[in-house]
Amino acid sequence: MSGLTRRRLLLGGGLAATGALALLPWRAAFAAPAARVGIVGGGFGGASLARYLRRHDPKLSITLIEREATYVTCPFSNGVIAGLYPLKDVSFGYGALHAATIDTIHAEALRLDPVRKSVTLAGGKTLQFDFLVLAPGIDLMWESIEGYSPKAAEQMPHAWKAGAQTQLLRRQIEAMPNGGLLVIAVPPMPYRCPPGPYERASLIAHYFKQNKPESKIIILDSSDAFIKQELFMEAWNRLYPGMIEWIPGSKSGKVLRVEANTMKVFTGFDDYKAAVANIIPAQRAAKIAVDAGLDEGTGYCAIDPASFESRRHRGVYVLGDAAIAGEMPKSGFSANNQAKACGRAILAAIAAKPFVPAKLLNICYSFAKPDYAFSIVDGFEVKNGTIQLSFSDHRTTPLDAGDEEHRLEAESAHSWYANITADMFG
Amino acid sequence: MSLCFGCADVRIPAQPAFAAALVFWFGMSTASAADYPRAEALADACTSCHGIKGRSHGYIPSLDTLSRIEFLQALEEYRRQKRSATIMNRIARSYTAEEIELLADYFTSGAKR
Numbered sequence: 001m002s003g004l005t006r007r008r009l010l011l012g013g014g015l016a017a018t019g020a021l022a023l024l025p026w027r028a029a030f031a032a033p034a035a036r037v038g039i040v041g042g043g044f045g046g047a048s049l050a051r052y053l054r055r056h057d058p059k060l061s062i063t064l065i066e067r068e069a070t071y072v073t074c075p076f077s078n079g080v081i082a083g084l085y086p087l088k089d090v091s092f093g094y095g096a097l098h099a100a101t102i103d104t105i106h107a108e109a110l111r112l113d114p115v116r117k118s119v120t121l122a123g124g125k126t127l128q129f130d131f132l133v134l135a136p137g138i139d140l141m142w143e144s145i146e147g148y149s150p151k152a153a154e155q156m157p158h159a160w161k162a163g164a165q166t167q168l169l170r171r172q173i174e175a176m177p178n179g180g181l182l183v184i185a186v187p188p189m190p191y192r193c194p195p196g197p198y199e200r201a202s203l204i205a206h207y208f209k210q211n212k213p214e215s216k217i218i219i220l221d222s223s224d225a226f227i228k229q230e231l232f233m234e235a236w237n238r239l240y241p242g243m244i245e246w247i248p249g250s251k252s253g254k255v256l257r258v259e260a261n262t263m264k265v266f267t268g269f270d271d272y273k274a275a276v277a278n279i280i281p282a283q284r285a286a287k288i289a290v291d292a293g294l295d296e297g298t299g300y301c302a303i304d305p306a307s308f309e310s311r312r313h314r315g316v317y318v319l320g321d322a323a324i325a326g327e328m329p330k331s332g333f334s335a336n337n338q339a340k341a342c343g344r345a346i347l348a349a350i351a352a353k354p355f356v357p358a359k360l361l362n363i364c365y366s367f368a369k370p371d372y373a374f375s376i377v378d379g380f381e382v383k384n385g386t387i388q389l390s391f392s393d394h395r396t397t398p399l400d401a402g403d404e405e406h407r408l409e410a411e412s413a414h415s416w417y418a419n420i421t422a423d424m425f426g
Numbered sequence: 427m428s429l430c431f432g433c434a435d436v437r438i439p440a441q442p443a444f445a446a447a448l449v450f451w452f453g454m455s456t457a458s459a460a461d462y463p464r465a466e467a468l469a470d471a472c473t474s475c476h477g478i479k480g481r482s483h484g485y486i487p488s489l490d491t492l493s494r495i496e497f498l499q500a501l502e503e504y505r506r507q508k509r510s511a512t513i514m515n516r517i518a519r520s521y522t523a524e525e526i527e528l529l530a531d532y533f534t535s536g537a538k539r
Contacts, residue, residue: 052470055478333474336474337470337471337474340470340471340474341470344466344467344470355463355467356463356464356466356467357467358467358468358470358471359467359468359470359471359520360471361471361474361517361520363474363475363513363517375512375513377513377516377517379517379519379520390519390520391519391520394516394519395516397513405512408485408512409512409513411484411485412485412486412512412513414484414485415475415482415483415484415485415486416474416475416486418483418484419473419474419475419476419477419478419482419483419484419486420474420475422477422478422483423473423474423477423478
């Protein structure tokens with residue numbers, strides 16, 4: 001609720017009650033400085049929160065700290081890898097945030113003090129806030145795969161943080177010979193965007209079918225099952241028969257070691273010589289959250305499921321991929337939805353009022369080809385202090401859906417992307 | 427909450443005045459104004475797909491152009507699995523009939539004020 005609205009309400013109430021009360025909010029409105037909210041990370045969690053707070057309170061002091069001047073979304077970045085559209089189509093600047101008087105600082109946040117609610121930037125400047133929100137996303141655990149490193153990722157891209165790595169994988173896919181082998185290594189849960197590796201395999205298969213029909217894709221998986229598995233496999237049989245092979249963890253699918261110079265990928269049982277190797281390592285909350293102890297040694301940060309306030313430090317909030325959000329997956333949709341939940345809690349805390357917790361949803365589309373998509377729909381509720389699914393049946397597009405249904409799901413996915421990115425960057 | 431920024435002496439006004447002010451401010455006509463925070467808490471999730479204030483780009487329908495009756499009828503039919511949809515029949519199971527009423531008030535009158 002805006003400061004103006006609050007003042008109007010309070011004045012109205014004061015007149016109805018006593019004259020003396022009416023004067024107090026007048027003083028509060030003009031004497032008290034605006035609350036200062038600091039947000040680390042300008043992705044689906046952080047940018048959504050900044051915009052949400054500004055839409056509800058024109059006076060709030062909002063600072064967004066984001067290393068990059070351009071944000072490249074992970075959602076829809078698999079289409080860039082498959083050559084469907086260029087990277088600029090999934091890239092956004094922060095101009096609309098500046099215009100909305102959100103103080104956007106493009107600098108690296110080096111460390112934070114969760115008790116003082118301060119953030120120290122590269123260069124040494126320290127900023128102090130009343131509310132500190134962390135939406136820093138994930139860090140890759142290079143040590144989870146022997147031989148993998150930032151340097152090895154220049155030969156064997158992860159492309160799990162969209163940007164230069166996305167373009168590198170695109171160039172390698174374009175340059176590889178017809179008949180070459182693409183290996184995709186899938187990390188253990190929990191990781192960012194659980195259906196992402198399988199959508200990536202699907203869209204690259206679409207490119208191979210048209211351009212390199214002798215090529216094959218092997219998915220080396222740490223797990224024995226994956227989200228929307230039946231829908232992906234139905235699509236692979238329909239669209240790309242024989243092109244994609246999936247090896248689950250129990251059949252030695254988990255990648256243990258790589259050799260970037262020989263392009264070899266090793267599981268416990270086999271080794272693969274790849275033309276292109278997309279190695280996605282295990283993940284945890286970004287370093288800045290872990291260094292501050294917000295993960296309490298677990299790799300991800302425990303939060304209150306209504307407010308997303310850290311379980312460890314009052315007045316510090318954690319959104320998106322870095323948080324432990326029960327059965328809510330690590331997705332852009334989740335982070336955007338969580339930002340609104342957190343925004344409600346912060347606005348209520350500033351007004352010293354109770355709040356109604358936000359409805360939590362996650363809707364996630366995956367593409368099997370440009371005009372063939374399917375979805376999973378999750379409603380959540382808070383039970384026993386954690387976020388749990390409201391229903392477990394009929395969450396996905398039905399099997400045996402027709403081409404027209406898949407085409408409309410693809411249209412929905414594009415419409416969703418346009419709307420959610422407008423919410424953040426438009 | 428301990429953080430009050432120098433305004434710890436501010437009191438929330440009595441409920442009737444509070445409700446009256448909400449009605450005035452948000453121009454709501456049908457739902458009780460005390461329900462506005464509940465409606466908003468529900469509606470924030472809708473806008474992730476349907477756009478800010480229910481104004482959508484592309485295939486996903488805009489909500490702010492629907493009449494209250496159209497909104498209620500569609501959502502109630504999705505909720506009861508009586509109307510086919512790309513995905514909305516699956517999502518609508520997350521809401522009670524009362525919550526759908528709140529959302530109808532929010533998008534078809536509140537958001538259009």
